[in-house]
Amino acid sequence: MMDTIFALATGEGKSGLAVVRISGTSAWSAVTALGVDLPAPRKTALRKILDSEGGVLDEALVLLFEDGKSFTGERVAELHLHGSIAIVRAVLAELGKLPELRLAEPGEFTRRALENGRLDLVQVEALSDLIESETEGQRRQALRVFEGAFGEKVGQWRVNLIRAASLLEAVIDFADEEVPEDVSDEVSDLIGRVSKEIGEELEKSGAAERLRLGFDVAIIGAPNVGKSTLLNALAGRDAAITSHIAGTTRDVIEVRMDLGGLPVTLIDTAGVRETEDEVEALGVARALERGDRADLRIFLSDTGTFPDVPRRDSDLVFATKGDLSKDPTAISALNGHGVDRVVTAIQDRLKERSTDGGLVTRERHRMALERATVLLENSARFLNIGTDQYDLAAEELRSAIRELEILIGQVDVEAVLDEVFANFCLGK
Numbered sequence: 202m203m204d205t206i207f208a209l210a211t212g213e214g215k216s217g218l219a220v221v222r223i224s225g226t227s228a229w230s231a232v233t234a235l236g237v238d239l240p241a242p243r244k245t246a247l248r249k250i251l252d253s254e255g256g257v258l259d260e261a262l263v264l265l266f267e268d269g270k271s272f273t274g275e276r277v278a279e280l281h282l283h284g285s286i287a288i289v290r291a292v293l294a295e296l297g298k299l300p301e302l303r304l305a306e307p308g309e310f311t312r313r314a315l316e317n318g319r320l321d322l323v324q325v326e327a328l329s330d331l332i333e334s335e336t337e338g339q340r341r342q343a344l345r346v347f348e349g350a351f352g353e354k355v356g357q358w359r360v361n362l363i364r365a366a367s368l369l370e371a372v373i374d375f376a377d378e379e380v381p382e383d384v385s386d387e388v389s390d391l392i393g394r395v396s397k398e399i400g401e402e403l404e405k406s407g408a409a410e411r412l413r414l415g416f417d418v419a420i421i422g423a424p425n426v427g428k429s430t431l432l433n434a435l436a437g438r439d440a441a442i443t444s445h446i447a448g449t450t451r452d453v454i455e456v457r458m459d460l461g462g463l464p465v466t467l468i469d470t471a472g473v474r475e476t477e478d479e480v481e482a483l484g485v486a487r488a489l490e491r492g493d494r495a496d497l498r499i500f501l502s503d504t505g506t507f508p509d510v511p512r513r514d515s516d517l518v519f520a521t522k523g524d525l526s527k528d529p530t531a532i533s534a535l536n537g538h539g540v541d542r543v544v545t546a547i548q549d550r551l552k553e554r555s556t557d558g559g560l561v562t563r564e565r566h567r568m569a570l571e572r573a574t575v576l577l578e579n580s581a582r583f584l585n586i587g588t589d590q591y592d593l594a595a596e597e598l599r600s601a602i603r604e605l606e607i608l609i610g611q612v613d614v615e616a617v618l619d620e621v622f623a624n625f626c627l628g629k
């Protein structure tokens with residue numbers, strides 16, 4: 202029997218409401234222990250929550266879920282408390298005194314939902330992405346996987362490959378008895394179809410992965426060209442210090458923002474120049490390094506000269522301080538002129554790389570599907586050699602099937618589960 206676990210399910214700190222969730226066989230009796238007269242399942246009721254001495258901790262809504270009919274699949278109780286730090290602390294302390302209960306680990310409620318077959322492993326990851334989502338694009342992508350689109354697709358691939366493996370195994374098993382019918386066409390067709398579909402998903406994986414993680418956009422240029430001023434204009438706040446002194450910015454300054462549904466981390470960097478100043482030189486090295494790693498770079502100049510950095514086709518280039526020059530294409534971050542053009546240009550460049558519709562959003566998924574692809578290629582090769590290699594073809598197929606099963610968590614691999622749950626929110 203599993204422990205009954207509990208945790209604060211809502212955010213830390215002061216808030217309108219705070220929900221404490223309890224899951225496991227003792228979930229309801231724990232609520233009784235808080236002096237609550239239990240309401241019927243799924244019917245909220247207003248109840249006083251008491252400590253062990255009978256003192257009132259809060260007046261709250263209590264909600265019970267029956268075994269098998271909850272998010273975790275276990276018996277669940279929720280206490281919808283006033284969102285006070287003191288109330289939450291006191292209620293959690295009372296629950297901690299009950300011998301059958303312990304505090305949940307990050308992601309443990311969701312882990313139980315997985316173990317009870319209510320979610321598959323890619324849905325678990327999508328749930329984590331959904332909670333982490335900050336932009337529309339990220340929310341839509343995570344929700345699609347959470348609703349089961351990827352799990353279903355992988356499930357179909359698996360069924361097709363199992364059929365292919367069974368056909369081969371039937372031939373192997375009966376090889377000494379009767380002449381088996383020729384299965385190679387059907388097997389090769391099944392393998393070919395699955396490989397093609399996996400390939401199509403893998404093609405979209407780069408974009409889907411980028412959308413999940415967000416894009417790094419670095420602003421690069423010589424000192425004093427107005428990089429930090431542009432960052433502030435885009436961020437809508439004074440995130441970076443600006444001054445007329447060349448070499449003001451020394452460290453890398455990052456601001457996360459939502460650019461038309463795209464998650465962008467805008468990066469302001471030190472002005473690039475040769476310098477005797479040791480600290481500034483470190484800043485310049487960082488600027489070049491971050492620029493190198495960035496998904497997109499914006500080069501700024503107020504004189505037409507740029508740092509000597511190898512260029513990419515995708516680089517955006519803008520002249521600055523348009524209010525001081527006659528160049529009609531120059532932007533002015535100081536008075537806001539042309540800043541909208543910068544935003545549109547960033548969006549255009551990034552949109553190309555973040556087409557919606559991808560399901561393969563994680564390196565873990567991509568690697569599993571890449572391994573499966575290689576195994577399927579091997580299998581097809583053995584299949585083509587002839588019946589005496591069918592056992593090897595079937596073995597490669599079984600390995601490919603296993604990759605798919607690990608991918609959706611149909612077979613437990615502790616290391617995979619630990620990796621997936623390591624980054625989960627507390628209380629989820």
Ligand SMILES: Nc1nc2c(c(=O)[nH]1)N(C=O)[C@@H](CNc1ccc(C(=O)N[C@@H](CCC(=O)O)C(=O)O)cc1)CN2
Nearest residue numbers: 210220222264266267269270271272273274277279319
């Ligand atoms: N108060 C509260 N709100 C919440 C959650 C929660 O756990 N508690 N959720 C937590 O993530 C999400 C909703 N997810 C849920 C998923 C399944 C069930 C559930 O009880 N399923 C049962 C009954 C379904 C039904 O009512 O038709 C079942 O599937 O058998 C509840 C919430 C978001 N909002």
Ligand SMILES: Nc1nc2c(ncn2[C@@H]2O[C@H](COP(=O)(O)OP(=O)(O)OP(=O)(O)O)[C@@H](O)[C@H]2O)c(=O)[nH]1
Nearest residue numbers: 424425426427428429430444448449450472534535
């Ligand atoms: N007139 C005018 N001045 C600007 C404009 N943009 C920036 N400046 C000024 O130029 C000076 C340098 O701006 P910063 O944004 O600090 O320049 P930077 O590129 O970040 O400089 P470093 O951090 O030293 O590399 C400041 O005095 C800004 O007010 C602009 O569009 N028009």
Ligand SMILES: [Mg+2]
Nearest residue numbers: 428429449450
């Ligand atoms: Mg600066």
